[in-house]
Amino acid sequence: MVKIREIMLLSRGGQGGVTLGKVLAYTATYDGKYAVSIPKYGAERRGAPITTSVRISDKPIKRHAQIEDPTDIVAMDFTLAPRFFAQDPFRGEGTLTLNSPTKPEEYSIYTPEKFGLCNIQKITMDEGLVKSGSAMTGIPTIGSFLKTSGLLNMESLHKAIDKMFAGSRYLDANHKAVDRTFNETEVFKND
Amino acid sequence: MLNEDKHKRIEIWTGNQAIAEGVAVSRPEVISAYPITPSTDIIQDLSDFVESGKIDGEYIGVESEHAAMAGCVGASAAGARTFTATASQGLLYMMEMVYIAGFTRLPMTMTVVNRSLFGGWNIWLDHQDLYSMRDTGWIQLVAKNNQEAHDLIPQSFKVSEDHEVYVPSAVNIDGFVLSHVAGQVEPLDQRMVDDFLPKFEPYFKLDPLDPVSFGALTLPGEYTRLRYEHYDALNRSRDKIRKVTAEFAEITGRDWGRLVEVYGPEHADVGVISMGTIAEETEEAIDLLNSKGIGSFGATRIRAFRPFPVDEIIDASKRYGKIIVIDRGFSFGSDSPMVSEVRNVLYKIKSDTPVISLIMGIGGAETPYTQIAANIEKLIKEDN
Numbered sequence: 001m002v003k004i005r006e007i008m009l010l011s012r013g014g015q016g017g018v019t020l021g022k023v024l025a026y027t028a029t030y031d032g033k034y035a036v037s038i039p040k041y042g043a044e045r046r047g048a049p050i051t052t053s054v055r056i057s058d059k060p061i062k063r064h065a066q067i068e069d070p071t072d073i074v075a076m077d078f079t080l081a082p083r084f085f086a087q088d089p090f091r092g093e094g095t096l097t098l099n100s101p102t103k104p105e106e107y108s109i110y111t112p113e114k115f116g117l118c119n120i121q122k123i124t125m126d127e128g129l130v131k132s133g134s135a136m137t138g139i140p141t142i143g144s145f146l147k148t149s150g151l152l153n154m155e156s157l158h159k160a161i162d163k164m165f166a167g168s169r170y171l172d173a174n175h176k177a178v179d180r181t182f183n184e185t186e187v188f189k190n191d
Numbered sequence: 192m193l194n195e196d197k198h199k200r201i202e203i204w205t206g207n208q209a210i211a212e213g214v215a216v217s218r219p220e221v222i223s224a225y226p227i228t229p230s231t232d233i234i235q236d237l238s239d240f241v242e243s244g245k246i247d248g249e250y251i252g253v254e255s256e257h258a259a260m261a262g263c264v265g266a267s268a269a270g271a272r273t274f275t276a277t278a279s280q281g282l283l284y285m286m287e288m289v290y291i292a293g294f295t296r297l298p299m300t301m302t303v304v305n306r307s308l309f310g311g312w313n314i315w316l317d318h319q320d321l322y323s324m325r326d327t328g329w330i331q332l333v334a335k336n337n338q339e340a341h342d343l344i345p346q347s348f349k350v351s352e353d354h355e356v357y358v359p360s361a362v363n364i365d366g367f368v369l370s371h372v373a374g375q376v377e378p379l380d381q382r383m384v385d386d387f388l389p390k391f392e393p394y395f396k397l398d399p400l401d402p403v404s405f406g407a408l409t410l411p412g413e414y415t416r417l418r419y420e421h422y423d424a425l426n427r428s429r430d431k432i433r434k435v436t437a438e439f440a441e442i443t444g445r446d447w448g449r450l451v452e453v454y455g456p457e458h459a460d461v462g463v464i465s466m467g468t469i470a471e472e473t474e475e476a477i478d479l480l481n482s483k484g485i486g487s488f489g490a491t492r493i494r495a496f497r498p499f500p501v502d503e504i505i506d507a508s509k510r511y512g513k514i515i516v517i518d519r520g521f522s523f524g525s526d527s528p529m530v531s532e533v534r535n536v537l538y539k540i541k542s543d544t545p546v547i548s549l550i551m552g553i554g555g556a557e558t559p560y561t562q563i564a565a566n567i568e569k570l571i572k573e574d575n
Contacts, residue, residue: 038372062475063560065557066557068559
């Protein structure tokens with residue numbers, strides 16, 4: 001079977017999880033990989049939990065279904081992973097990236113190979129990525145995920161941000177924020 | 192690796208964006224549309240393109256889908272290259288006009304973003320709306336991914352406007368699973384499309400200086416002749432689609448097949464026939480099944496539901512020991528729609544190849560390749 005990274009992004013409506021998926025797909029594209037981002041649509045509303053499935057592979061991707069058994073999880077709100085995964089999906093492999101400075105107690109059941117922790121929320125607010133009262137943590141989260149997973153290059157991420165935010169007043173802030181989240185993410189090997 | 196050619200531009204587009212951009216390079220002259228989930232972004236993008244001048248054409252904002260298709264009927268009759276998009280209930284609401292466009296043989300392209308029909312409010316994917324268009328006299332093409340969706344638009348215009356064919360054409364994309372999924376698309380080059388798809392030359396058009404009449408009172412003899420001509424046109428469209436898809440593949444290097452696309456071993460114990468994204472997911476299910484040592488599996492994907500690929504399905508029945516047909520819809524009180532189509536074709540050659548029905552993916556139910564493979568395995572066991 002084709003080796004595919006199946007990345008589950010967990011966010012809340014307004015955080016920018018859907019845009020994150022698109023920028024991550026551009027980043028993978030600039031790295032020469034195949035990629036697709038699949039948001040899950042229902043009755044959309046601000047604050048509601050949202051999952052986005054991103055697949056990245058060295059071979060063309062033929063899967064269209066939502067990811068059920070992710071290799072990687074990225075939680076933009078630390079309350080979300082336990083809500084979607086009552087059991088450990090990692091079995092010692094993959095990565096878990098968390099928007100939290102510390103590892104919450106309920107995460108002790110998860111066994112990813114690598115655990116990335118970062119106060120993405122704070123960096124997002126520091127850099128002024130706030131719109132209508134919501135911290136737009138989506139893009140900053142990618143810096144953190146890239147540090148944790150080592151999957152894609154930061155250079156490609158910056159190029160993807162240029163692509164998606166050309167002319168936007170959030171362009172510079174996103175560039176700065178991903179550099180900070182990349183540098184300030186602490187990565188732990190699972191023991 | 193994806194970027195073997197460093198100069199190749201790849202965009203991350205949703206299926207809806209891929210359609211809108213495909214329409215833009217096809218140089219439409221009139222877009223008459225009314226938005227409905229999950230097709231709304233297509234209409235939104237196209238109205239922006241007209242506003243910004245990216246499309247040099249008219250955008251007619253109307254009050255309903257029925258009026259949207261009425262606008263398309265008038266525009267096409269006046270000789271304009273015409274486009275619209277809709278889905279589900281919107282398609283049903285415009286259906287009177289969809290038949291008029293078909294039966295009056297007015298070339299145009301409509302994207303149907305496939306979505307279930309009301310009966311329990313559900314906005315997600317199945318093919319019940321696609322099947323509801325079966326006898327409208329339109330060509331019905333179906334994409335399996337965002338790139339094919341993008342590529343199909345100029346091909347659809349070209350087939351539809353051909354004087355040997357001259358019927359409207361629908362490009363179907365799976366709701367949400369393509370329409371809202373951001374995937375990699377290599378954009379079509381404007382100069383390439385201009386060469387591939389010349390300006391629409393209407394066979395007849397409404398013109399005050401050279402008056403003709405559309406849809407005048409037609410007595411039974413003439414009416415019957417019109418229907419037979421229409422029937423012949425759809426039959427002729429098979430060869431036209433084969434030719435146009437081959438020409439497109441030659442120019443772009445992207446070959447999506449002709450009326451069907453064959454995947455895996457040509458000759459296999461079991462062949463799976465399906466349509467749309469589930470057919471691409473089935474390719475992976477086929478790989479999985481072939482790795483299990485439980486027999487050989489192949490797949491044939493339907494790209495044109497109308498005209499139905501009669502010769503290709505006859506060929507498939509000779510290549511496969513058994514056929515499983517995956518349908519994303521029902522025909523209540525009969526077998527599922529595609530199963531009836533396939534069996535009807537097989538009867539023409541008195542084939543005894545078994546045709547087994549598998550209905551999956553209704554109302555947005557997920558259809559991962561693992562589930563497709565498990566269902567196929569189960570059906571084979573039950574059949575043995």
